[in-house]
Amino acid sequence: MQQKTLWINQIKGLCICLVVVYHSVITFYPHLYAFQHPWSETLSKCWIYFNLYLAPFRMPVFFFISGFLIKRYVAEVPWKGCVDKRIWHIVYVLALWGLLQWLALRQLNGWLAPERDLGNAANAAYADNPGEFLYGMLTASTSLWYLYALVVYFVFCKLFVRAKAPLLVALAVLSVAINYLPLPWWGMNSVLRNVIYYALGAWYGTAVMTWLTTALPRKAFVPLLVFALAAVALYFKGIPLLMALLSIFVIMKLFWRASHVIQPRENNWLNVVGSNTIAIYTTHRILVEGASLVLIKQVSGHAFTATSELALLLTYPLLSLFVCTLFGLLVRQISRRLTDDLLFSPPAKRALATS
Numbered sequence: 001m002q003q004k005t006l007w008i009n010q011i012k013g014l015c016i017c018l019v020v021v022y023h024s025v026i027t028f029y030p031h032l033y034a035f036q037h038p039w040s041e042t043l044s045k046c047w048i049y050f051n052l053y054l055a056p057f058r059m060p061v062f063f064f065i066s067g068f069l070i071k072r073y074v075a076e077v078p079w080k081g082c083v084d085k086r087i088w089h090i091v092y093v094l095a096l097w098g099l100l101q102w103l104a105l106r107q108l109n110g111w112l113a114p115e116r117d118l119g120n121a122a123n124a125a126y127a128d129n130p131g132e133f134l135y136g137m138l139t140a141s142t143s144l145w146y147l148y149a150l151v152v153y154f155v156f157c158k159l160f161v162r163a164k165a166p167l168l169v170a171l172a173v174l175s176v177a178i179n180y181l182p183l184p185w186w187g188m189n190s191v192l193r194n195v196i197y198y199a200l201g202a203w204y205g206t207a208v209m210t211w212l213t214t215a216l217p218r219k220a221f222v223p224l225l226v227f228a229l230a231a232v233a234l235y236f237k238g239i240p241l242l243m244a245l246l247s248i249f250v251i252m253k254l255f256w257r258a259s260h261v262i263q264p265r266e267n268n269w270l271n272v273v274g275s276n277t278i279a280i281y282t283t284h285r286i287l288v289e290g291a292s293l294v295l296i297k298q299v300s301g302h303a304f305t306a307t308s309e310l311a312l313l314l315t316y317p318l319l320s321l322f323v324c325t326l327f328g329l330l331v332r333q334i335s336r337r338l339t340d341d342l343l344f345s346p347p348a349k350r351a352l353a354t355s
Helices: 003-026 040-053 059-069 071-075 083-112 130-138 145-159 161-177 186-212 218-235 241-261 269-274 277-300 306-339 347-354
Strands: none
Touching: 003 040, 003 059, 003 241, 003 269, 003 277, 003 306, 040 306, 059 071, 059 145, 059 186, 059 241, 071 145, 071 186, 083 130, 083 145, 083 277, 145 161, 145 186, 145 277, 161 186, 161 241, 186 241, 218 241, 269 277, 269 306, 277 306
């Protein structure tokens, strides 16, 4: 991997780590209802709110980088050269792991929490029948909505690359409007909210990256401070757009500066994770679901001592992150060695590679 792209790959690693932490928190802490230690409830709420405030720092930069990395396909490569890698490949992984998640999560809930009512759970992974599952997948009501978005975003950006300037403004308006006029499908709302960041990377990624990797003059400090204050104020008013753009700037700038202080290496943990984001993204949700179903009963049933309970609540998202990343990497290695990467690559592509 080229040295200049390692720091970008490390940001991808950070983003997928934040995604794993997000799912670890939302499937566990809000469902706890009985505590022993007097600090346990407060600690649980701290994780919930911390997870909430991390939102602008999680998906926007992930999508910006995703758009930036495929900008050549959007602007230069003909459709024929894009369909396999940029559309079919992702659709295959989305369909396969959407199905595997549905089967796994239904089985886990039936086994570990048969009393749990999933009738109102608007997620394809909790569907009662194939029809509901298909409807959930088509409306992006799935934990894998990031993959759904990658396909839709790429097609959109390539189709309308010649009208990118006015459309970017429209996408900014859409990103704000969807917070006040949401669609009935939570996943689709997320898709529409984040398209601007992917489009920014795909259409203007080169210019933005040149600006991000250039030392800012001192006179830029005051405008940047004003922008940051406005971003914070609007964020607490329910408009996260400026905060998300600020997060892209801050994260990219910090990692770029760090890459000049500490030389990034291919075997660096964040780089390894960043090189296997799809494997970790698709597999972690099953592990998180199983762990939460087991631990919710144990914590609420006072199976731990008060001190052990507090220690678990303090470290659970980090422990979950460690286990899920290792598991995702393991599954990817098994897929490559035993199935020619069938779990993450469509059969047609594998056949062409070996012919």
